[in-house]
Amino acid sequence: MHQTITAMVETHPTEIRYDRQLLEECIAACAECAQACTSCAEACLSETDVDPLRRCIRANLDCADLCATTARVLTRHASYGEDALLGLVLAACAEACRACGDECASHAEMHRHCEVCAGACRRCAEACERLLATL
Amino acid sequence: MHQTITAMVETHPTEIRYDRQLLEECIAACAECAQACTSCAEACLSETDVDPLRRCIRANLDCADLCATTARVLTRHASYGEDALLGLVLAACAEACRACGDECASHAEMHRHCEVCAGACRRCAEACERLLATL
């Protein structure tokens, strides 16, 4: 995946407006986190006791949607200026990742899929914040 | 569509945490704007002279993705508290709608699909801001 992201950024016909490495890392982190959250929602739904995991499932679904949209917006903004929008999207995505990561971390000891997902959320929140700091 | 949104909000098993009318209007406006923007991107791609419409197509694609995600997040947050996330998502969506609406409005006289889309964007930006003001 990262290789494909790099190849696509490198072959883009116009100048990239952002730090290339931070942009690529943020797109990769969003794609990974979207996948982890979709998977964690499904795993939570499959647990014997789903009742205490409702909040986690909602946070997973929100985070998956936000990360997927953020990866798309970032990809389109490589060369085109809308820093106000990009900043707001990154802030919303970082918050979704933080909320979902905290929720997952709170039962990471009981559910290993939540532990894996919490890691993906934390990496994605950090990648969004690092890129946001350069805008 | 609005009837279905109302019926689903009315039959939700727990208390709705937001102003019901503003919530329903915002979900409906997001769904309508997502559809208008997907359609406007396609219509722009079909114009004889697509060159001056590149920026509009990008704004359409961003706005369609943001509106679709916002409709989902709003629907999930009817009964569950994450006001910080909801506020950031509404702010990002309103900005995408404003940017896309301005772009579409700038060639509304030449392309009627941009005129229709600009209207949907403006209504959606306003609906997001009205709901945001109550958080």
Next chain:
Amino acid sequence: MHQTITAMVETHPTEIRYDRQLLEECIAACAECAQACTSCAEACLSETDVDPLRRCIRANLDCADLCATTARVLTRHASYGEDALLGLVLAACAEACRACGDECASHAEMHRHCEVCAGACRRCAEACERLLATL
């Protein structure tokens, strides 16, 4: 919503390749069903006894994703020929709607949101099949 869909189809710069009314109805049905399913998944997650609703939540999430993608593909194919793809997408969407509608219908007496959602699913499955029959 339907008004916006009609206005966008009417203002499209090139010829529409499909029956206009069936196309508009199918896009509207997909948008409505995507919204109903996202909402039904949330309502199911909010029920006191979520355990017997796991299968319904998965069917809702699948159906919401399929309907949203189908509305987008239909919108883009108004004027551009890829009947093989359109046929497969409509068939997949109709199946997702049928599976979700059957699941929702099976507990419609107990959960009114499932009854509303089952109706949206049935209308969407039928709209997809009607359009599919003209390809």
Next chain:
Amino acid sequence: MHQTITAMVETHPTEIRYDRQLLEECIAACAECAQACTSCAEACLSETDVDPLRRCIRANLDCADLCATTARVLTRHASYGEDALLGLVLAACAEACRACGDECASHAEMHRHCEVCAGACRRCAEACERLLATL
């Protein structure tokens, strides 16, 4: 990304109903192809002469949407049976990848981003067909 997909499949609380390696490869291929197609649409929009790339942009957008939805449906179906739906979704995704891959390949010599994207499309079509053959 692949590591996260593997970790999530491994930590799923119930039995996986499909060939684990084919499932993981297909999810990874869909995620990669969705990203490549979003990126290729943006790169095409940024080319000096966008006119001959309209068809490619539409194919990219269709393929990105289909691949994203397919990754989600596959992730949810790891443990839950709806083979009829899964088969139709995989067939639709494979067709979108084939159509987009052919289009991209036809100008791969002129645009290196289309060459990279054509590769991602081909790998994803093959991964979908391999999994489809086991249903």
